[in-house]
Amino acid sequence: MTAPLLRPLAAALLFTSITGALAAGAAPASRFDPQETFAPFAYPQPATAMRDASGKPGPLFWQNRADYAIQATLDPAARQLSGTETITYTNHSPDALDVIWLQVEQNRYRTDARGAFGGDKFPTEFTDGEHIRSVEVEDASGHRQKAAWVISDTRMQVTLPTALKARDGKLKLHITWDYTVPGEFGGRTDWNANKQGNIFEMAQWYPRVCVYDDLRGWDTQPFLNSEFYLEYGDFDYRVTVPADMIVVGSGELLNPQEVLTKAQLKRLDQARHSDTTVMIRSAAEVTDPASRPKQGGTLTWHFAMKHTRDVAFGASKAFIWDAARMNLPGGKTALAMSAYPLESAGDKAWGVATQNLKKSVEFFSRTYFPYPYPVAINEAGTAGGMEYPGITFDHKKAAGPVLRMLIAHEIGHTWFPMIVGSNERRDAWMDEGFNTFVDVYEAEAFDGGKFAPKRDSEYAPGKGTPAEQIAAILADPDAPPPMTYADAVKEKYRHPITYFKAAFGLVLLREQIIGPERFDPAFRRYIATWAYRHPSPSDFFRFMASDTGEDLDWFWRGWFAHNWQFDMSVDKVAPTQGDWSKGADITVSNHDKLVLPNTLELTYADGSKRDVRVPVETWMQHTSYVVHVDGDQPITKVELDPKHDLPDANRNNDGEWEN
Structure with a gap:
């Protein structure tokens, strides 16, 4: 109730007014059953020697590994990406493997893709998907031979000539592939038009090994629209593009002297020691041929990244590029960078993106776990917001608080699920939910x-x-x-x-x-x-x-x-044995299936207040409970959850006032 608080004339009058108000607003029938709410929880996965009862990796824990060496070429005129890759796959499992499964997720853009039948509008632009040109298997002795493969939607199964032995067996897969880059971001890769040149956002751009784990064996869920589940390893990749393009990619640029001008090399070094943003390539230089180390032909950008599940990159001749130092725990540093077109520039938009990124990474690093990679990058394109290890794609039209929120959220995914590698394709709440949780405190800081x-x-x-x-x-x-x-x-x-x-x-x-x-x-x-x-x-x-x-x-x-509701009420407030000097008895009830600890805020006749905690254990044997509170004066107001911290379904029964 919300009637104004009046000081009582007498204890009896107060008691009558409170109990009368409660009677008028009688609580609905309860759906709460303590035996249901407090029954033993059936964990989805059992505790084993792989994953023990404490929630830690057990003594027999294993995890397979995939290392990648990739050489790719982007033809922006034809909008085609082609490449070759070598995957070094290590089987730490106790099982010999006859096949290896891979993700070929550009097939999501085919008209017959499973994901095209889910009712969502994506995609509105179709391609002919991923073209696998060849697959070869190289054994431990270095012998290479062609392998048979079959593609099913966004997955590819490679049949091995000889089973890969258990417990540390190793082989190499050599794959040649190409595809047409779509112009729609829905599949997390695209090209988009800009005045100074198109922007290419390249993700899910190479065949990637599926996870083989102790929970399901090969986890081969198709790519419908949910995100990823990938093995960890080290990446060494090269991207060849026209010489007038800038490439920003996951990991560390290993050959800056080959793809940057002397002025840019100097500025990049300056940024490594600067808490303020340093312009690596300014807006004025975007249309200046001298901002590239050569005119005509191509350049190959070489990147490397360790302990990661994936890599992605952005490429455009339209990029403005800036950077600043990030200060990490233990005296370590890394680089924050942003790449964006002229349309996104300015201090009200992407001109502050690198500082926003820097502050977010520094907060997450000191609060949860140090940022592990040498570079963190914001790239501007048509992605509403999408995360990859070491790089995020955020919308080029975002500005102000929206851009700040995007940057914090997307780089926050470094911790969930890039470092803590949960299965996004099945358990998206462990990815998006955990990241949104840490965002709450980043926003406060x-x-x-x-x-x-x-x-x-x-x-x-x-x-x-x-x-x-x-x-x-x-x-x-x-x-x-x-x-x-x-x-x-x-x-x-x-x-x-x-x-x-x-x-x-x-x-x-x-x-x-x-x-x-x-x-x-x-x-x-x-x-x-x-x-x-x-x-x-x-x-x-x-x-x-x-x-x-x-x-x-x-x-x-x-x-x-479950999606259970929470509804707790104050049913009765009375002086103990009819005498306020002996304290008060407050009857509270739980009406729905969810229980939560709650706080009773008591206001006394002299205006003083007191909080009384009602723990969850109250409801193990009760649906209603009388909370006794010692005191020596009348209570004029009782309110549950006074700060409104709990998702109570009915706040009308949370407190009572005299009227």
Whole structure:
């Protein structure tokens, strides 16, 4: 109720007014069953010697490895990318492998692609997909022979002439391929037009080995629209482009002296020692032939990156390019860079992108885990926002707070899932949700919080606090739980559930259920434990419960495995034994399947206030409970969750005033 607070004339009058108001607003029938909410949680993946009950890699843990050497050529006039690659694949598993599966995701643009039948508009532009020209297998002795392969949608199975032996067997795959670069970003690669030259955003651009793991063997989910699950390894790649183009790519540029001018080399070195942004190639130089080391012909850009699952690059003759130093823990440094066209320049737009990137990476590094790569890059194109190791594609028209949010979110994916390599194609909430969670605190820290609080719900825009927006999502009977298979989540719910609800669940864990003093070190240890590995949902659940010392089965079930609602009420406020000097008895009830710890804020006749915590364990045996509070004066107001931190479905029964 929202009636104004009046000081009581007498204790009896107060008691009558409160109980009368409560009777008038009687609570609905409860859907809460303690035996259901607190039943043992069935973890999706069992604990084994591979992944133990503490949520850590077990004594028999293994993970396969894929290292890549790639040589690619971009023909911007023909809009074609062609290449050869050598994949060195190491089989650490206990199984001999007769075949190797790879992703060939440019086939998503074919008219007969499985992903073209899901009801979404993407793609509106089709190509003839990935052309595999040859596949050869090289054994440990160096002998090469042709291999048979079969393509099914966005996957390719290569049959090995001889099975790859278990436990450290190694071979090399040599593949030649090409494809037409589409003009639509939906598949996370595209070209887009600009006045000074087209921009090419190149991702999913080479055949990539699927993951073979202890959970499913070959994980060969087709690319419908959800993201990635890839093995870790080292990459050495070269991209040949017309000499008038600039290339920015994942990892470190190994041959700057061959592809940059002397002035640019000097500026790049200056940027390595500068906290302010240094212009490597200015707007005025974009149309100046002297800003390239040669005119005509081609140049090959050589990059390398270690301990990564993937690489991507952007290329254009329209790029303005700037950079600044990032200061990392332990005295280490790395480079923040931005590449963008003239249309995106200016201090209200991409002119501040590198500083935004620098601040975000520095925050994530000191708070969670040090940034592991030598360079972090923003590239401007038509991607609304898309992340890859060491490089992000953000929209060239983004500016101001929107651009800052994009940069923080996309580079935040370095930690989830680039470092902590969860399966985005199945468990998108462990990717987008975890990253949105760390974004919440990055927004609070950025320039004193001028862009905080971070809000992510597109489901109920403008509907109050984040908790109140979440309550609206939970009330929707069609909303799926976060643990729904990624491509089965309708677009209407993808952001509210996969991003926002999953992130809010971690906020609840940190701020309401566990507390920062236990959550924060456990979360950092989780990141360090699973860095460059593939945790499952069960690994995360087990790790956080074990490391924080909390039985969280009830929360995993209610928040992640289901979309249960939360509704707690104050039913009665009375003086103990009819005498306020003996304290107060406050009856609270839980009406729905989700439980959460809650706070009762009590206001006394003299205006003083007191908080009383109602823990989750209250509901293990009860649907209603009388909370006794010692005191010696009348209570004039009782309110549950006074800061509105919890997604309560019915705030009308959360507090009572005298009237």
